[in-house]
Amino acid sequence: xxxxxxxxxxxxxxxxxxxxxxxxxxxxxxxxxxxxxxxxxxxxxxxxxxxxxxxxxxxxxxxxxxxxxxxxxxxxxxxxxxxxxxxxxxxxxxxxxxxxxxxxxxxxxxxxxxxxxxxxxxxxxxxxxxxxxxxxxxxxxxxxxxxxxxxxxxxxxxxxxxxxxxxxxxxxxxxxxxxxxxxxxxxxxxxxxxxxxxxxxxxxxxxxxxxxxxxxxxxxxxxxxxxxxxxxxxxxxxxxxxxxxxxxxxxxxxxxxxxxxxxxxxxxxxxxxxxxxxxxxxxxxxxxxxxxxxxxxxxxxxxxxxxxxxxxxx
Amino acid sequence: xxxxxxxxxxxxxxxxxxxxxxxxxxxxxxxxxxxxxxxxxxxxxxxxxxxxxxxxxxxxxxxxxxxxxxxxxxxxxxxxxxxxxxxxxxxxxxxxxxxxxxxxxxxxxxxxxxxxxxxxxxxxxxxxxxxxxxxxxxxxxxxxxxxxxxxxxxxxxxxxxxxxxxxxxxxxxxxxxxxxxxxxxxxxxxxxxxxxxxxxxxxxxxxxxxxxxxxxxxxxxxxxxxxxxxxxxxxxxxxxxxxxxxxxxxx
Numbered sequence: 001x002x003x004x005x006x007x008x009x010x011x012x013x014x015x016x017x018x019x020x021x022x023x024x025x026x027x028x029x030x031x032x033x034x035x036x037x038x039x040x041x042x043x044x045x046x047x048x049x050x051x052x053x054x055x056x057x058x059x060x061x062x063x064x065x066x067x068x069x070x071x072x073x074x075x076x077x078x079x080x081x082x083x084x085x086x087x088x089x090x091x092x093x094x095x096x097x098x099x100x101x102x103x104x105x106x107x108x109x110x111x112x113x114x115x116x117x118x119x120x121x122x123x124x125x126x127x128x129x130x131x132x133x134x135x136x137x138x139x140x141x142x143x144x145x146x147x148x149x150x151x152x153x154x155x156x157x158x159x160x161x162x163x164x165x166x167x168x169x170x171x172x173x174x175x176x177x178x179x180x181x182x183x184x185x186x187x188x189x190x191x192x193x194x195x196x197x198x199x200x201x202x203x204x205x206x207x208x209x210x211x212x213x214x215x216x217x218x219x220x221x222x223x224x225x226x227x228x229x230x231x232x233x234x235x236x237x238x239x240x241x242x243x244x245x246x247x248x249x250x251x252x253x254x255x256x257x258x259x260x261x262x263x264x265x266x267x268x269x270x271x272x273x274x275x276x277x278x279x280x281x282x283x284x285x286x287x288x289x290x291x292x293x294x295x296x297x298x299x300x301x302x303x304x305x306x307x308x309x310x311x312x313x314x
Numbered sequence: 315x316x317x318x319x320x321x322x323x324x325x326x327x328x329x330x331x332x333x334x335x336x337x338x339x340x341x342x343x344x345x346x347x348x349x350x351x352x353x354x355x356x357x358x359x360x361x362x363x364x365x366x367x368x369x370x371x372x373x374x375x376x377x378x379x380x381x382x383x384x385x386x387x388x389x390x391x392x393x394x395x396x397x398x399x400x401x402x403x404x405x406x407x408x409x410x411x412x413x414x415x416x417x418x419x420x421x422x423x424x425x426x427x428x429x430x431x432x433x434x435x436x437x438x439x440x441x442x443x444x445x446x447x448x449x450x451x452x453x454x455x456x457x458x459x460x461x462x463x464x465x466x467x468x469x470x471x472x473x474x475x476x477x478x479x480x481x482x483x484x485x486x487x488x489x490x491x492x493x494x495x496x497x498x499x500x501x502x503x504x505x506x507x508x509x510x511x512x513x514x515x516x517x518x519x520x521x522x523x524x525x526x527x528x529x530x531x532x533x534x535x536x537x538x539x540x541x542x543x544x545x546x547x548x549x550x551x552x553x554x555x556x557x558x559x560x561x562x563x564x565x
Contacts (some may be wrong), residue, residue, distance in 0.1 A: 059402075196420035202402040203412060206395035207459075209364050211466070212388025212416045258402040 003184045003254055004266065015040060018280055042172030042180065046233045046240075047247070049184050051271030052182060052191055053229035054244035055251060055263050059202050063250065067244040072139025073230040073276045074239040076112060079146045080105055082161045090157050102179050111225035114220050151211050157258045169237050169279055169292045180232045180245040187228045188268065194221060195260035202258060246300045247271040253307035274300055315340045316361060316470070316503070321370030323356055324504070329524045330356045334370070340469075343496045344503045344514035347520040348522035349546050354505045355396070355474050357522070361503070362472045374470065387418035394459055394473050399480040400447060406458045408442040410434055413465030415519035433465035436491060438484075460488065464495070471495065475502040477511060513559040514539050521545050533559055555564030 019036055023029060057068045068074070084105070085093045093101075116138060120131050146165075150158050191198075200213045201222070208215050233240070251267040278296045282288065286295070316338040323331040331353045331437045338344050338361075346354040359365045361372050363379055372379045374391060374528040390490050392413070400409075410433050414426040437457040447455055456479045463471060471492075477485045492502045493515050512519055512533065519536040522530040523545055529536045537559040542550040 063401075149406055199402075200412060200415055203400055203409075206393070207412070207462075209384065209462070210362065210388065210393045210395075211412060212385040217511060252403070256403060258404050258408060 002260050004262070004269075007266065007269045007273060010167055011269055011276075013271060014276045014280060018276055021280075021284060022126035038174050038177065039172055039279075040276065041167065041177055042174075042236055044272045045177070045180050045184050046169075046172075046237050047271030047273070047275040048188065048268040049180075049229035049233040050240070050244045051247040051251065051269075052188055052264055053226045053233070054248040054290075055260070055267045056100075056191060056198070056229075057226045058248055059260070060199050060226075061131070061224045062202070062204060063132070064249070065245070066135070067241070067248070068226050068230045069239065069241045069244060070139065071117065071132075071135035072142050072242075073109075073113060073117075073227060074137050074141035074234045075146060076116075077105070077109055077231050077234045078165055078239060079142045079149075080108060081164055082146050082149045083158050084155075085161050086153055090160055093160065098175055099179055102183075102231075102235060105235075106183060106228050109227040109231045110224040113223050117223050118216075118220050119300075131245075164235075164238060169275070172236055176235055180236055183228055184232050187225045187232075188264070189222075191225055191264050192261065194218065194225075195264060198222065198260040199258060202260075226263065242301075243274075243296060246296065246304055247274065249304050249307065250274075250300070315375065317371075317373045318357070318361065321357070321360060321367070321372065323353075323360060323365070323368050325356075329525060331360075334525075334527060336527055336530060338501075338503055338520070340375070340501045341496065341499060342501060342517040343492055343515060344501075344518040345506045345516035346503065346520050346522060347506055347509055347512050347545075348528075351524075352522040353525040354522050355558060357400055358393070358472050358474050358503065358505055359395065361553060362391065362395075363375075364395060365385060375472075385416065388466070388468075390468055391470040391472060392463045392468045394463040394471075394476065396474050396478065397456065397459060397468045405429075405444055406447060406450065406461075407434065409447060409458050410439070410443075410465050413462035413467075416466060429465050429467060433461040436464065437461040438487075453481060453484060456480060458485065460556045465547060469500060471500060471502045471504075473502070475505050475507055477506065477508065485511065509537070509542070509561050509563065514555075514559055537561060554563050 018040055019033065023032060043193075054067050057071075058064055058066060088096070117135070119132055150161055153161065197213060197218050200208050200211055201215065201218050203211070205215055247267055247270050250270050251263055254270070255262055255266045257263065274296060275292075278292050278299070281299075282292045282295045318338075318436060319335045320332040321331055334357060346358065348354050357364070360367060362381070363384065365494070367380055374382070374387070379387060379441075407430065411422065411426075411430050412420060413433065414429055418426050434443050437460055439454070439457055439461060442450055442454060446460065450458070456476070458510070460473075460476055476488060480488060488510055492504065496502055496517070506516075516533055519530065519533055520527055521536055521541065528545060529541050537552060539550060539552045540562075542552065546563070548563070553560045555561055
C-alpha cells in the first residue's frame, strides 16, 4: 500500500500548490481561493468519475482497451442534450431546474445504457470483436444522430448544443457541482459495495456463475454506475476520449492487484491527480499556451507507453 | 442424483439437444463421451446453469435448478467450463482462492485459507502459487482452474474437458484425484474426449451422438466394439486391460 500512500501524498501536494501558488495579498484573496476551490472540485469530480467508470467498464467488458467513450456512452449523453434542446427550445432548456434536468438525464442514461450495453455484454461477451464493433457503431450512430439533429435545429438553439459538445477543462459549470458531486459520491460508494462481486465478475462469466454470482445483475449494476459517472464527467467538461484509457491503464499498471476494493479508489485518485497536475502545468507553467488534453496526452501517454513497454500493462 | 427430463436446446436455429432424459448417479464418476458436436458440453453447461434452460427440467438431488438460488447452487455444485483468458492479473493462489468465495463472500476465514493451500498442494502448484496466470503454461493454468473448482468443496463437480492441455502424468493424476474425490463421497460428471480415460476411471458412461443419448451404463456395458464403432462412425477395436475395457482407436 506504499503506492496508495504515495499517490495520496502527491495528490495532496498538487492540490495545495493548485490552491495557494502565486496567491496575491489583499482583498482579492478570498475571491481567488473560492474560484480555485470551485475548479479544483470540478476537476476532481471529472477525474474520479472517469477513472472509476473506465475501471468498471473494462471489468464488465473483460477488455483493457475498451472505454465507455469508445463504446459511445458520452455521445449518448450528448444526443440526449441535443434532443432536449430540440424538444424544449432554448428557453425551456435553460429554465429547467438543474436538479430535475441533470437527474432526469442521468436516469435516462442509466436505463438506456443498461438496455443497449446490457444486451451486448450480459451474455458474457462470447464474441468480443462483435461486441466492440457493435459498440463503436452505436457510438458513431449517436454522434451522427446528434450531428443530424444539430443541422435541423434553429441556429440559436444549435449554438447552445455546440457549446457543450467540446471538451473544455477551463469552463466547469459551478452550478452543476453540488448535484454532480452528490451523484459521484453515491456512484463511488455503490461501486465500492460492488467491489468484491466485481472481482468475481472479472474471472469471466462461466467461473462467476459457477461461484454463485448473479452475473446479469452485477453487469447491469456496473453499467448503470458507468452511465451515471460518464454523465457527470460529460456534463462538467464535455466528451473526453483518451483520458479514461490512460487512467485505467495507469491504475492497473501501478496497483497490479485484481481487487476492485483497491482499484476503484486508486483510479479515482490517479484520475484526479492527472487532471489537477495537468491543468496546473498548463495554466501556470505553460501560460495557457497549449490545451490540457495535449498536456495529458503527452505526459500521460509517455508514461503509459513506458508501462506498456515494461510489460506492466497487458 | 442429477435428473434431466425433456431437455431440448437450440443455438440460433440449430438444434443441439433433443428431448434428453437421463439420471446421473450420485457418488459416481460419470463420463460424457461422444464425437465432436454431440452436445456433451451443452448438456453439461445446461445442468451447471451456465446457459439458460429453453425447455425441460434439471433437478439436483431433488431440487429444481431453475428454482434454486444460484448462491445455494454454488454450495452444492461447481462447474468448470472450457477456459477463456482472464483480463485481470491474478496470481494462481488468488485464482484458487476464488473457489472459496461462495462460502465466505469476500471475508475469508482460516478454514478458507487452509482449503486453498490444500488445493494448491493437491494439484502440485504450491511452488507456482505466487506466479501470475499469464506467466504459466496452459497445463499449469488448467490445473489452477481445477484446483479452484475443487476448493469450492461441493458435493457435485461438473468438468468440461478437464484433460485439455494436461500432459499424461498430470492427466492420470487428475483422473486418480477425481476417483479419490468420488471415493470420499463426492459426485463427478466430466466430459472426456479420450475415451480410454473414461474406460479406465469412470463408474458410469453416457454416450451421446447428434444431440441424443445413444447408450448409458457401466463402462463394460457401453464400451464395446459395436457401440463405439457406431458412436464414432469409425471401426474401433476394444481389448481389455486389468479387467477394464481398453479401446484401440488410434491404429
